[in-house]
Amino acid sequence: MAKTFTNRSLLWAGIRATLPLVASVAPFGMLFGALGGTAGIPPSVTLLMSPVVFAGSAQFISMQLMTGGASAVVLLLTTFVVNLRHALYGLSLAPHMTRLSRGWKWLLAYFMTDETYAVAISRYNQDAADPPSNLHWFYLGSGLTLWSTWQISTLIGLVFGSHIPPSWGLDFAVPLTFIALVVPAIFDRAAVVAALVGGGMAVLLGGLPLKLGLVAAAFTGILAGMAVDLGWFKKRLAASEAVEREP
Amino acid sequence: MSETGLLLVVVGMGVITYGLRAGSLLLAERLPNKAWLRSFLRFVPVAVLSAIIAMELLTPGGTLSVSPLANHRLLAGILAILVAWRTRRILPTVLVGLISLWILQAITF
Numbered sequence: 161m162a163k164t165f166t167n168r169s170l171l172w173a174g175i176r177a178t179l180p181l182v183a184s185v186a187p188f189g190m191l192f193g194a195l196g197g198t199a200g201i202p203p204s205v206t207l208l209m210s211p212v213v214f215a216g217s218a219q220f221i222s223m224q225l226m227t228g229g230a231s232a233v234v235l236l237l238t239t240f241v242v243n244l245r246h247a248l249y250g251l252s253l254a255p256h257m258t259r260l261s262r263g264w265k266w267l268l269a270y271f272m273t274d275e276t277y278a279v280a281i282s283r284y285n286q287d288a289a290d291p292p293s294n295l296h297w298f299y300l301g302s303g304l305t306l307w308s309t310w311q312i313s314t315l316i317g318l319v320f321g322s323h324i325p326p327s328w329g330l331d332f333a334v335p336l337t338f339i340a341l342v343v344p345a346i347f348d349r350a351a352v353v354a355a356l357v358g359g360g361m362a363v364l365l366g367g368l369p370l371k372l373g374l375v376a377a378a379f380t381g382i383l384a385g386m387a388v389d390l391g392w393f394k395k396r397l398a399a400s401e402a403v404e405r406e407p
Numbered sequence: 408m409s410e411t412g413l414l415l416v417v418v419g420m421g422v423i424t425y426g427l428r429a430g431s432l433l434l435a436e437r438l439p440n441k442a443w444l445r446s447f448l449r450f451v452p453v454a455v456l457s458a459i460i461a462m463e464l465l466t467p468g469g470t471l472s473v474s475p476l477a478n479h480r481l482l483a484g485i486l487a488i489l490v491a492w493r494t495r496r497i498l499p500t501v502l503v504g505l506i507s508l509w510i511l512q513a514i515t516f
Binding site (some may be wrong): 218253265327333350351 | 504
């Protein structure tokens with residue numbers, strides 16, 4: 161029997177789990193707002209982008225492209241490529257949301273960011289054996305927290321500029337939170353391989369523009385994990401041994 | 408581009424981003440229930456997050472630096488990985504990582 165939680169307690173749990181990321185996302189949002197303020201882009205464009213696009217990396221890159229006078233086609237294509245990884249997030253979250261109504265899925269899709277994906281999927285996986293049926297409230301709590309942080313910090317950055325010294329390294333809180341989420345999830349050999357290959361390829365391909373290196377590294381890591389998990393390598397070894405043994 | 412033009416582009420960017428997010432979430436239910444697909448989905452979070460972590464730890468500021476003595480973020484990150492492994496909790500991991508980064512920056516300046 162699944163443990164039962166009220167919607168409200170799960171909403172709060174989602175908010176609490178996301179708070180460590182706020183320290184990191186808020187300076188990033190302020191920097192984005194400040195960039196819009198100094199780049200000669202109309203304030204309306206900066207203010208509209210945070211709620212309409214709601215994707216940090218894509219917003220930064222397109223703001224820089226706009227300043228350089230890029231065309232609409234370039235901006236739209238760039239957005240597509242930079243945000244391609246969200247399709248992986250959607251595929252990965254979907255099996256945990258099969259009982260959810262269409263309306264909820266439309267709503268939760270809007271809040272899908274790197275951060276909320278990381279926080280939500282680790283909770284879904286923790287509870288995978290016996291998931292509470294209202295776990296989407298946890299996701300919503302995380303999404304709302306990040307969303308409010310992003311909108312408010314964009315506005316503050318646009319109006320007052322960004323005065324947080326980079327030497328504080330607050331942006332480091334995002335990878336640190338991801339470490340806390342991913343390390344406990346690496347419990348078998350296949351997951352170790354997926355993590356090492358994904359991480360190694362990301363460093364090798366990190367120079368590729370538009371987060372393409374990240375997407376390629378993720379795919380390679382996933383395939384490496386699958387190879388161990390499904391025993392592709394063993395089967396092939398066994399097959400070649402069988403061939404060798406043939407007289 | 409005019410202000411109106413830029414605003415329209417922003418709306419287009421929003422449609423594309425939301426399309427990727429909602430499209431994958433809603434169309435996934437039509438995918439077949441196969442062992443290879445379950446295995447694929449299992450490794451998405453581990454592979455993606457490890458890739459992001461590796462880039463942040465090993466290429467701070469965009470250049471590769473594999474020496475834990477020269478690269479403060481790498482050493483702080485390794486300490487955080489040990490804390491995450493031992494405690495499995497977010498807050499101690501983030502605090503140890505951030506505070507060790509500050510200490511490393513302070514003692515090497």
